[in-house]
Amino acid sequence: MNVKVEASKEYTLVSVEGRIDTTNANEFEKSVMEVIESGCSKLILDCSGLNYISSSGLRVFLIVQKKMMAIKGHFLLTNLQPGIKEIFDISGFSSIFAIFPDQQSALANH
C-alpha cells in the first residue's frame, strides 16, 4: 500500500494505492488520522489505485467518516474501482459515504 498526501488551501487530497487489508489497515488509519489532526476539514480520498479492501480497511473508512462528521467536515471518495464499489454496496457503505466518479465532481458538490 502507498499513501500520498497533497494539501492545498481548500482541501487535502489523499491517494491510496494497492491493498488495504488486515496487515496494513492500522498504517492506513494512522496516515489519514494525521491528515485530519493537522486541521483538514475537507478530505478527498482518491481510490483509483485501490485494488483490494477487506473488512479491516472498511473499518478505517467508517472511523474516518465518523471523525469527519463529528468535526462537521467532508470526507469525499473518488474513483472507486468496480470491485471496490461492489464491496461498498454489499456492506451498505455506498449510502453512508459521499462517492464521486472523479475529483472535479467531488469538488463541484462540496
Next chain:
Amino acid sequence: MKETPDKKVLQVINQIHELARVEGFLETLSEQWGFSARISMILNLVLEEALTNTILYGYDDSLEHTITLNFELEGDILSISIFDDGHEYDPTQKEDPDITLAAEDRQIGGLGIFLIKKNMDSVEYLRIENKNCLILKKNIKS
C-alpha cells in the same frame, strides 16, 4: 486430501503474516484454474476474513497451530474447506450487521463474516473430530 489437478491443499500457521502466502497461493491458483480478476479478489477477501477471525480469536493458547485449506474444483463450482483446531466456533450463527443504518449508528467492525456470507453461494459449518470446518462454495463463472 491428495492433490490432483482439481484439488489443491494449502497449510498455514496461526500468524497474520501468513495472509501474504494465501494471497500468493490464490494468484497461482487463479492462473491454473482460470479465475477472473473479480473472482480472484473475492476469494482473497473471504479467505482473509475467515483466517483473520481464526488467527486472532480462534485459539485459547499462544501455541502454533496449523490451518488447512482444501480447494476443489468440480465443473464451475469451487469448494474451499478450512479446518482449524481452535475452540468450537460457528461463524454462520453470527448475526448480520444492520447495513441500512446511518454512519453515526453503524458499529465499527463486524463485517468480516457478513462479507464471507454475501460473497459466497453457500457457507456451511461442521464440527468434526474437535476441529472447526468451514465449507465455502462459489460458482466461479458467476
